[in-house]
Amino acid sequence: MRPASQVMQLDRLGSFHQSRLSFMRTLVRRMVQEKWHINSVIFDLDKEGYGTAVYEVNAKYGRYSFVLFSHYLDPDNRNDRVIANQWDLTMALCEGSVDAEQLEFLRNNVPKQEAGRVDSRVFVLSRGNRSGRTFDYVVNELANGRQPDIDVIAEVGYLYRTTAAYGSGKLGMADWEKVRTKHRDFARPFAAEMFTCFMLRHFSLQHADYIAAQRAPKTAVSLDENIKRYFGIGNSTGLGMAPFLINHPLLINQWIEQRETALARAVMAGSDGINSAVLARLQAITARVIQHLGEIVTGDEQQNLSNSAVREELRELASWLLDEGDNIVASGYTWAELIDYAEQRWRVETQEVLNTMLIELYPELVDELEELMAVDEDQHLIPQMPLLELKGLIEDKYDWALAIDFTDPDAQGSFWYRSQEKMEPRLGQTHIDMGMDKQMPLAIGRMVQDCYHHICAFITEFPQQDVAHFILQQPSFSGAISRIQTMAQSHYGDIRENLVHRDVLPIHLLRCKLSFFGVSKFDPRSR
Known part of the structure; x- marks a missing residue:
């Protein structure tokens, strides 16, 4: 399966589309099958x-x-x-x-x-x-x-x-x-x-x-x-949906892990070559997707440009499938090779459309995964874990968080707060908008980095101590540590992005969650 360093980037998550595992589609299949x-x-x-x-x-x-x-x-x-x-x-x-x-x-x-x-x-x-x-x-x-x-x-x-x-x-x-x-x-x-x-x-x-x-x-x-x-x-849908992906990391991990499993199974199915029947199905799906993207009506110019660019790249795919179909079948060409080509030549949005289409080709390999979308969301603290082990865990699993330079003013240029007037989450600009003193704890990268620095300082003085003794001295970090210890056992739960950067785009969070619901034809009204 693909590494989290690739999958959990915000722009890629925001490029997900509804798939066979999306909740509305699995529900409708169930209604039909069970009459x-x-x-x-x-x-x-x-x-x-x-x-x-x-x-x-x-x-x-x-x-x-x-x-x-x-x-x-x-x-x-x-x-x-x-x-x-x-x-x-x-x-x-x-x-x-x-x-x-x-x-x-x-x-x-x-x-x-x-x-x-x-x-x-x-x-x-x-x-x-x-x-x-x-x-x-x-x-x-x-x-x-x-x-x-x-x-x-x-x-x-x-x-x-x-x-x-x-x-x-x-x-x-x-x-x-x-x-x-x-x-x-x-x-x-x-x-x-x-x-x-x-x-x-x-x-x-x-x-x-x-x-x-x-x-x-x-x-x-x-x-x-x-x-x-x-x-x-x-x-x-407003920004109220965005914090869900941050506050439910185990559930998000489960959803994305099943999606990545579906993609891996599709790629494996084509590892020995692609037969003409599967190729014909991909041609038909590609034509439908091109039409689908052309039917989207939105007043957002950036979204229109993105949809047009994806359609153009998919037309390139459609032409290649048509012109080279016999050679593709005869040469033993694989889906892995097609994905490599897409990652080198096409934009992220097109790459994820292609991945969704490959998943669509193999219902017999994918549909059973719909039963694995639920998970126990409890996060468990391991107080007996040595602090040195926790430090190593953070360095291994949260290297992306430690790499963020929070001394850069832009790195903390935004903050999340709940609007009293609108009664829903909002994204404010640091030192410009009011409410920073009531910001929501959604800056996971900053939280992890802050926890890490305090652990390092504590270890300098008490190198043999465990998590329990550290929390007795620093109780405010108990939630952060239980999240770190729990999520270290998963692959895809944490979004590997600074969610309080000045230029963060919350629309990607909304689109990711909506894709799992089965929503399509996005018409963004804000960033």
Whole structure:
């Protein structure tokens, strides 16, 4: 597998794309393979589309209910920020069937979101806002007996977007341990949250059909099944997602390790040469990816330039596969050689697209890894470890952190803080923005280096002492040491970058996490 020094660079992590191991894709495969049944049991909406919808889900191991409330929202009050208190839709995923008493309880609390309170029968709480422009256009077209234009749909790509999805014990909900052990259908990371997004998309299409029929019962038509496939679900993501990758290193290690295992298996499968059938599949996938990148609509010029550059390099790949296909098969050419070529000639974004395509070629080798995406996240302190051993551990595993020159002002030019106004993490500029005294502990490289220097000083005076004695003198480093000792046993958990550098790009953190969710067609609104 590839070394962490290569994989865990921020720009490479930010170049990841959804793959066969992404959570939405593994969920949908599971739903199809296990033949889940989803039935609408309540669809109580008025003529404007406001009201209550309940869907009953019969999965392999249990029954669940998806409960949704549709509300009138003045367009001027439509806000995707965490601080919003009104939304077009609010929803909950619950265990079992929902009776009248529980539905009333949910109706009184789910629309309030953080201001409400639910119980452990609920394991996801979410909300969404509509794309006013696209939703109104689609409904008007359907009401007038016409199918919406695909080119217009592609400009946005969805009718509703999620603005938050809560789980894991928040607000009174079932915690992850209960979901993992008692609801096996959702025992993989973020499976319940992904299903909530799936159901939001399902409702959004029904919602458009319903409102069109209510407005013009004599002329309205339903969305064509083929056109429905052009709709996804939007996701309004802020910096609040970025700290997750830093605060959950064992989980991130597990995700990336399985992805790297999948890539290694794909490369190994082509180690004795590539047959014509596999080559044909790669040609087809390459054409789809080129089309996919060309369909992305974004107002961010840098993203447009990046997408164009990747498409151009993939066209080079497509031409080579077409022109040299017979020679590739006959010569015993390998995927390892293709990856080497890409790393020498192509940008990082294209390299990771290629890696994703290679993973896609071998479902029989890759799909079983989806069962290995969860992990025990406890970090354990080893107090009896000799300090000299810990010092050596840091020098070996955290050489990247020790190499950062924190005397350079730019090296500490940024800091992370939680905005009181926006109620979510923000990235501030040192000595310019307020809040540095309340910065979040996300500078792992600086934390490790500071701990290392204190250990070296302590060893000078007490060379035979262990971690326990050091922590008695320096208790503030207990968290850092438990993280170091735990992560030293993994390969990919720590991002090997100075996350408080003046020029750090948090967008890479968001894109990495979203790629594991299965999100694509990124439209960045900030760095």
